[in-house]
Amino acid sequence: MTGIPFVPGIITAEQVVQTARSIAAIQDREGGVPWPEGHVDVWNHIECLMALTVAGLRDEARRGYDWLVRHQRPDGSWPMKMMDGKPAEAGGESNHAAYVAVGVWHDLLVTGDEEFARAMWPAVTRALDFVVGLQTTRGEIVWERDASGRPAPYALLTGSSSIHQGLRCGVLLAERLGDPQPDWELAADRLAHVLVAHPEAFADKSRFSMDWYYPILGGAVRGVQATQRLDREWDTFVVPGLGARCVSDQPWVTGAESCELVLTLDAMGAGERARAVFADMQHLRHEDGSYWTGWQFVNERHFPHERSGYTAAAVVLAADALSRATPGSGVFRDVGSRPVQITGECGCERAHA
Secondary structure (H helix, E strand, O other): OOOOOOEOOOEOHHHHHHHHHHHHOOOOOOOOOOOOOOOEOHHHHHHHHHHHHHOOOHHHHHHHHHHHHHHOOOOOOOOOEEEOOEEEEOOEEHHHHHHHHHHHHHHHHHHOOHHHHHHHHHHHHHHHHHHHOOEOOOOOEEOEEOOOOOEOOOEOHHHHHHHHHHHHHHHHHHHHOOOOOHHHHHHHHHHHHHHHHOHHHEOOOOOEHHHHHHHHHOOOOOHHHHHHHHHHHHHHHEEOOOEEEOEOOOOEEEHHHHHHHHHHHHHHOOHHHHHHHHHHHHHHEOOOOOEEOEEEOOOOEEOOOOEOHHHHHHHHHHHHHHHOOOOOOOOOOOOOOOOOOOOOOOOOOOOOO
């Protein structure tokens, strides 16, 4: 293990470990990391495991990966929501399944434990094959397969952007383990093109900030297009001194979205801007190291009145990205796709996972 992240003047290494321990404190007996409401979803669960790994809580992280293996279904998916070890919502989300590749690749980068990566490889291959099976002829990937096996009739921009990262990480992991997966690489290339050039492929969820930054965070959009995209709606979604809104039409900033914006800015090379947003969101920190989910700045109260593991996880990962403390700090920065050449205005706006 390498050093623990810290960002001078914003968060210390001791505070990062304290935040990771607040995640471990809510981990259930099976290894799942739940939402405040009590259910576990795979995407947020994996994000929490990545944070535990960064902070050196390796045993807790591995318990979480064991949870993933136990609950994966034969088709490669997981139930949309798990409660007390049982499905609460049975459909399988494509972005949930894709994220296991990000988690396993990140673990390998941080720990160097190839034996563990090989043990997880069957789960990764089943998951990404499930994902690729939901790709349309145009290239977008629909957001779920329901409990009866029917694919959803539409795709979501945020979800597909996260899937793009999952496919890129899966390709890197496949190459490292000597089991190349060219179908995943082709799927990622096709998906990247749609994310950049075909906004009409996705349901309109433009009020959500995630649709604004996720095409960049997931690696499909980089360079000048990324800068232009962020600049267009910076004032819509960023509240100076507080962080990023969850939705454009509500006076509510949220810690997870703020830290994902930090990761996005870092991936673009905008380090000073990233550090400023990271500093701004620290008002959500609780004395025990956990983080409030959000702040309603008109009523001046935490909303919802909860502290969430996924928010704490985003803080740890943002600190790692800014500090370059672990070899996994570039897991968002280094998954950019090859440039997609299009003519005219990209306009690649919108939707939300």
